[in-house]
Amino acid sequence: MIWKTAWKNVWRNKVRSLVVIISITIGIFGGVFAVAVMNGAIEQRVDASLNEEIAHIHINDPGFRDNYDIQLTVEDPDRVLTMVRETPGVEAATPRMILTGMANTATKSAGVQILGIDPLSEKEVLQLYETTIPGTGGFFEQESRYNLAYIGHELAKELNIIRFRIDQAMLDSLAVRGVPDEVLDKLVPFSGKRFKSEKSFKKEVKGVLSMKEQHDYGMAIREEAWSFRKRSKMTLTFLDSEQMQTGAVFRIAGIYDIKNSMYEMSQVLVKKDDLAILAGLDNTAFHQLFIRLEDLETTEEIHSILAEKLPGLEVMHWQEIQPDLAMMTGMVQRFYAVFMVIILAALAFGIVNTMLMVVLERTKELGMLTAIGMNKKKVFNMIMLESVFLSLVGGVAGMIISQLLIGATSKNGINFASYAEGMEAMGYAAHIYPVISTSFFIIVAILIVITGILSSIYPAVKALKLDPAEALRTE
Amino acid sequence: MKVLEIKNVHKIYNSSEVKVHAVNDISLEFEKGEFAAIVGPSGSGKTTLLNMIGGLDKPTEGEILVDNTNLAGLKSSSLIDFRMRNIGFVFQSYNLIPVLTAKENVEFIMSLQKWNKKEKDKRTFELLKAVGLEDRVNSRPTKLSGGQQQRVAVARALASKPKFVLADEPTANLDSKSTETLLDIMEQLNREEGITFIFSTHDARVVKKARRVITVEDGKVISDENKN
C-alpha cells in the first residue's frame, strides 16, 4: 500500500519531479559514460598488450631479465617446451630468442631488441601478424634464402624504410580519389621529393594547405604519399654468444602497426633459425617462452602449476610482467567510483531540497494520516520510498541512455584523432570503444538507491516531528 | 466629485466550449466618501467587476474611469504606477509581504514613490495609530493575528492617499471580534478622513455597516440602494 502511494506521490507535481529526475539522469549518464570510455581505453590497451605483445605467461632463466644476457638460454629447452605444451589449460607456447642490437639503413640507425621467433607457433600465441600493413610482405608465411625481418611501423618510418614521397603517380591517385585540382596544384612543387621524415612531410604539406584542406584531404594525402619499397633492406648488428660483434643484412618482409609507438620502435622480429646461426646458438635454444592460456581467468592457477613443475626457472604471469596494466585497471575503477559518489552527492542536495518541499507542502495531509492511525514508521517509509523512487526513475533513465550510447559507439568507436599522438605514444589507440561491465551497472544502481535513502532521512525525520493536531490547524 | 465611473462595462470570457458573459452591461458611479458594498453570490461577477475597477483586468466592452482617467488607455507599467498612486487594495488574505515588518509594509508604497524618510515615518506612524497598531510597528506578519494583519493592510492601502480603497472580502477569514474591530476602523476612516471604501463581500456585517449596497447577479446590477 505504501509502495503504491509513494509511487503515485512522485507524480503529483510533475514539473518538480521531472527536474529532479532529469538531473539524476544527466548525472548518471555522464558518469557511466565517462567510465565506459576510460574502461574501453584501458581494456583495449590490456587486450592489445596481451594479444599482440606479451601473451599470458613468460618462462625464462632466473637471471635473464636483469641484463638480457645472451648466454642465459633456458636449460633443456625441448623438455621444457613439450612439458609446457602438455599442461592442461595451456593453449599454445612459442619460444623466443632475444638479443639487443642496432638496426641500420643507409641513412639512419636505431637501437632495437631482436626477437628470434618461430613463425608457426608464434601465430598461435600472439596475433601480431594480424596487424601487418597490407602489401608489406608475408613474413610469417614466406620461405626465403634471405634473412627476413618484421618490423614496427614507427621503426620503419624512423629508418626511412617507409618514406613519404610526392610524385606524379601519387598525385594521379589523389585525383582519382576526388581531391580537387587546387589542392593538387599546391602539392605539385613537391614533386619528386622524398621527405626526410614523416614529421618534415607533415610540416611541409601543412604549410601549403589551409586548415579546411588539411581536415578534408589530409588523410588521403598521407595515405598516398606513404611508400614502401619492397625488398628494402636493413642491417642488424649485435654481439654473438662469444661476445663478438656480428650482424647481417635482413630484408623487410612485413611491417606491423599496433598503435604502440614504443613497442614498434624497438621490437624487430626475425626467424629464430636465422638468428641462431648468426648468434652462434643452438637452433633449439630460446631465452623466453611465451605462453597463451585457454582462459585468461586461470592465469594464477596455471602460473602456480608451471612454477612448481619448473623450479629452476622464472615463471611470470602478465600482471607481474606489466604491473602497470593491472594497476591501471584497478586504479581507474577506483577513481571513477569516487567520481560517481561525488556526482551522487551533488544530486543528493537536489533530492533533499525537493523532499523537504514535499514534506512541508503536505503538512496537513501528513498530519491527517498520522491522526487516522498511520504509525511513524510507515510515514517515514513512505517518504523514504518516494525519494528512492524518484532517484531510481532518474537513475534507470540515465543508465538506459548511457547503455544505448555505449551500444552505439562500441561498434565504431569514438575518434579522438586530435589527441592521437599523445595517446599512441602511451600505448592507447586513438579510437576508443566504450565498454562497461554489468557489475558496474549493478553497483551504480545500488548506489542510487542508497543516495535516495540517505537523502530522505532528514526530510522524513522532519515529517515525523509534525504534530498532527498542529498540522490540521494550519490554514 | 466622482472618483470612479463605470460605463456600460462587459466582460466576456471565450473559453473553448462556452462563452461566459461574466459582467453584462454594468454602469455605476461612485462619489468621494462613499462606503459601498457590492454583494452577490459566487459566480455573480462581482469579483470580475472588482478586478476591472482595480485595473487588474480589462473590460471587453465599456469604460472604467478613475478620477477621470480611462484605465484602458494606460499601458502596463503606467497602469501599475497609476494603481500605486490612486487605488488602495485590501485583499482577503496574503496582503502583506511576509519578510517585512508592519512598519515596512505600510511604508512600502511610499518607498516606491521615493518619499523622504521623515515624511515617510510620520505618515506611517499616523496610519498605524489610526488602525490601532502603533505598538506592533516592528512585528512581522507571522507574529500578527489575522485581524491585525488586515488592519496593517488597511494602513498600507491608505499610505499614498488613494482615490478609493478596494476591499475584496476583507473579513472572510476573520473571527467576529476582529471583523468588528476592522469594520469600525474602516468606518471611522471613512467618516473622519472621507476615504472612499468599496467592498466586495458576502459578510452580512459588512453589508449592515455599508451605506450603499449594490447587488449583482449573473453579471448585472439588480439593485443599488443608498441607505441612510
Add this chain to the structure above:
Amino acid sequence: MNNLKLAWRNLWRNRRRTLITSASIFFAVFFALVMRSLQLGSYDHMYRNVIESYSGYMQVQHKDFWDEKIVDNSFAFDPVLEQQLLGDENIVATIPRFESFALASNGPKTKGVLVMGVDPVKENHLSDVLNKKVRYRLTSEAIEKIERDDRIPDKVKTLLPLFENSAYTNTGRLQLDLDIQDKEAPVLMPVIEEYCYFENGSIRMGEPGVWVGDKLSQYLELGIGDTIVLIGQGYHATTAAGKYEIKGIVKLPLPDLDNKIVYLPLDICQGLYNADNRLTSLSLAVDDNQDKAIGETMERISSMIPENQRVMEWKEMNEVTVSQMEADNKGGMIMLGILYLVIAFGVFGTVLMLTAERKREFGMVVAIGMQKRKLASIMTLEMMLVGLLGILAGALVATVIILYGLDHPLVFKGEMAKMFEDYGFEPKLAFWKIDTYYIWQLVIVGLMVLIALGYPLRKIFGMKVVNALRV
C-alpha cells in the same frame, strides 16, 4: 525599502532551502577548485620535470636537427650570436650542448646511450645537474651496517631489502622510502646517512671523464673509477670512439633517461665526435617562463639567428607530453562540467519551487503598485546572493586546502610511486596556486544562476495579476 534588503530577507524565509541550495553550489565550487588546482599543478610539475631535466624552454638548433637528430645536423658555435642572445631582456643564460647517440660498453655488456656533452657550470641553469649527483646509496654493505645498528628501529630495517642498491640525491627521498617520520629524523637520519654516504666526483671542461646515470651504471656494472667505452658515428661520417673514466654517478628523476644518460664535458664530447666547436643545441634559460613571454622572446630570437638555424620552444619539443596533458585536461573539464550540470538542475528545481510558492505574493505586490521590473531585480538579486554564498564558502574552504597543499604536496609511496616513475614522472601530486581558474568558477556559477533566473523572470513578466491572485 531597497532591493538588496528585500532580496536578502527573502533568502531567509526558507532558511533550510537557501542553505541547501548554497551548499550544493559550495560543493561544486569546492571540488572544481581543488581538482583544477591539482590538475594544473600536476601538469606544471610534469612539464617542469621534462623541461628541466632535458629540453629547457627554448633551444636554438640547426634547422634540420629536430627531424634528423644526427651529428651532421649540428651548427658551429658563434660567440657573437651568443652575446646577442644574452643581450635579450628575457634571456638569462645560454647553455650549449652536444648530444648524440652511442654504444656504451663495459667488456661484453653494451647498451645504446644518450651522450650529452655539456658545460657543467652552465648546465646548471637548465637541468640542475649538480643536484642530481648521487649522495647516498643503500649498497648491500650499507644495509648490513644498518641492520647491525641497534639504534635503527625494526620497521625501518624490514624496508631495507626493498630499496637495495637505490641511489638518492637528497635525504628527503631517503627518509620517505624508509618511512621515517619527521620527528624521528633528526636522530635516525644522520646515522643512516653516514652508512650510505656515496663519494661522488665532478667532471670539468677540458678534463676527460664522464658522469653516468644510476640505472645505466648498474646495468653496465660500472662504478666510479671504472672505464666506459663509447662508440658512435662522428661528424662527416667519421667514427667516434673513446674510453673514459667514470668520475661520478647521477640520478635523474626520469627513469627513461636515467638508464641511458652519459654526461661528458662539452669540449671532450666535441672531440669524441670530431665536431670541434659545433653544437647540437643551444638552450636558452629564461627569466619569465609564461607562455606569452616565451612567445615574444621566440619572435625576437628568430630574427637574430642565421638562415640555417631555428629556435624551438618546449611545447614543440615535447609534443607527446603536451598532447597527453591536453587530453587529460579536457577529460577533467568534462567531468567538472557534468558535476556543474547536476548542480545546475538542482538550483533550477529550487527556483521552480520557489516561484510557484510566491505566485500569490508576486501578484499582490504588482497589484498594489510595484513595477514588474523591480520585482525582477529583487528576484535576480536573491539568486545572485545564493550563488555568491555558495561561491564564497567553496572558495574559502578550497583556498585553505590549496594553500596548505602548496607547501605540502601529496607524495606517493610504494607501488603508486613506482608506477609514476615508470611513466617518467615524479610521484607527487602538486597543487597550483590561486589563478584565473578561480574566476572561471565564478563565471560558471554566474551563468548557472542566470539561466535558472530565466524561469522566474519569465513568469513575472508574463504574469496576469488576476490569475496570480486567484486562490
